[in-house]
Amino acid sequence: MAYGQTAGRAARPRAGLVDTVLSPLRAGSRVVAAAALMLGWLALLWVLEAVSALSGQRLDTFGITPRKGSELLDIVPAAFMHVGFAHLASNSLPLLVLGFIAALRGIARYLAVAFTIVVISGLGVWLIAPAHTTTLGASGLIFGLFGYLLSRGFVDKRPLDVVVGLIVGVLYGSILWGVLPTADGVSWQAHLFGLVGGVVAAFLFRERTVSVSS
Numbered sequence: 001m002a003y004g005q006t007a008g009r010a011a012r013p014r015a016g017l018v019d020t021v022l023s024p025l026r027a028g029s030r031v032v033a034a035a036a037l038m039l040g041w042l043a044l045l046w047v048l049e050a051v052s053a054l055s056g057q058r059l060d061t062f063g064i065t066p067r068k069g070s071e072l073l074d075i076v077p078a079a080f081m082h083v084g085f086a087h088l089a090s091n092s093l094p095l096l097v098l099g100f101i102a103a104l105r106g107i108a109r110y111l112a113v114a115f116t117i118v119v120i121s122g123l124g125v126w127l128i129a130p131a132h133t134t135t136l137g138a139s140g141l142i143f144g145l146f147g148y149l150l151s152r153g154f155v156d157k158r159p160l161d162v163v164v165g166l167i168v169g170v171l172y173g174s175i176l177w178g179v180l181p182t183a184d185g186v187s188w189q190a191h192l193f194g195l196v197g198g199v200v201a202a203f204l205f206r207e208r209t210v211s212v213s214s
Contacts, residue, residue: 034103037110038096045138048080049088057083063136064122066129075122076115081136091138094172098145101164109205116204117144117197124193135187140194143179146172147198155202 052059062077082088103110121140129135149168153161179192 030104030106033107034100034110037103037107038099041099042092042096045080045082045088045092049082049085052081053085060134060136063134064125064129065134066126066131071126075126076118078122078125078136079118079138079141082138083136087137091142094142094175095138095145098142098149098168098172101149101168102145112205113148113198113201114141114145116201117141117148117194120144120197120200121190121194124196125187125189129187129189135190137187137190139178139187140190140197143175143191143194144198144201146175147195148202149198151199151202152206156207158207 048059059081060083062074062081064074064078065071082091099110099114102113118141121144125135125140146168149161150165153159153163153165175191176195178186179188179195181188
């Protein structure tokens, strides 16, 4: 019995030492994975826009036209299309920064969060956007990632994520004006429902604590 207890006690410091050594490596791999994901995501958007431009903007047909049943299939593709390179360029940096920060918590979690945001944003556009309009672009996802990062720390009760969310709020808080119908040709519906989708995603994919009884 004494031997078992001694071995158990000796194993704990060794495991702690291994975790200490591997922790920076794991953190580094998360950074690399998050950067690779978002750079690849942006590269895809630019390739798609180039294809659209060369084809006479034919890919714009994947935008969302409200309240048509067949257009529900375009909710996800619409988030990958843009109205010209200027539109894409304006979305690229915030998407890269916010997506990278969100993806640091894990690629699978990020993809689930992004999908949730895109669907909620797209459904909001489909439901209430003006008739005879077509909405496309990554701005709904950007607003969603902003809302997700802003609320994630409070939902998960992680002080570090609260600080990250506050920094994101300071850096990008001015985009909140985009949820108001103040500019023609800008889909405040995509922005508003994207923001809502980000908060919903923070709750859906929150980190759950596991109680261990002894």
